[in-house]
Amino acid sequence: METSSTRRAAQILGISGSTLDRYLRIGKIPAPKSVEISGRRMYLWxxxxxxxxRELLPTIEDGRTTRHQKARESKNKAP
Incomplete structure (x- = not known):
């Protein structure tokens, strides 16, 4: 069975490695099998x-509002 690193999995998914790490850390996505190498946890995707x-990503809210979303929201609130 072929596996990928977290960085490679993030590239395949079209998100940054730090975003994928954050989603794993806070439990927004299930962690794949992992191994410990020299005291570091390595995920095997x-x-x-x-x-x-990939199927979960559209349902995940990242808790951030981009400036484009803020502009759109303020425009919709204006009378």
Whole structure:
């Protein structure tokens, strides 16, 4: 079974590695199988793991509001 690193999984998903790490850390996505190497946890992403996250991504709220969203919201509130 072929596996990918978290960085590679993020590239496949079209998000940054730090975003994928954050989603894992706060539990927004399920963690794939991991191994510990020299005291560091390394995730082993299978194609199935990546596909599962791809399906979850549209449902994840990141808790941030971009400046474009803020501008759109303020425009909609104006009389």
């Amino acid at each position: 299978t194609a199935e793991d990546i596909e599962r996250v």
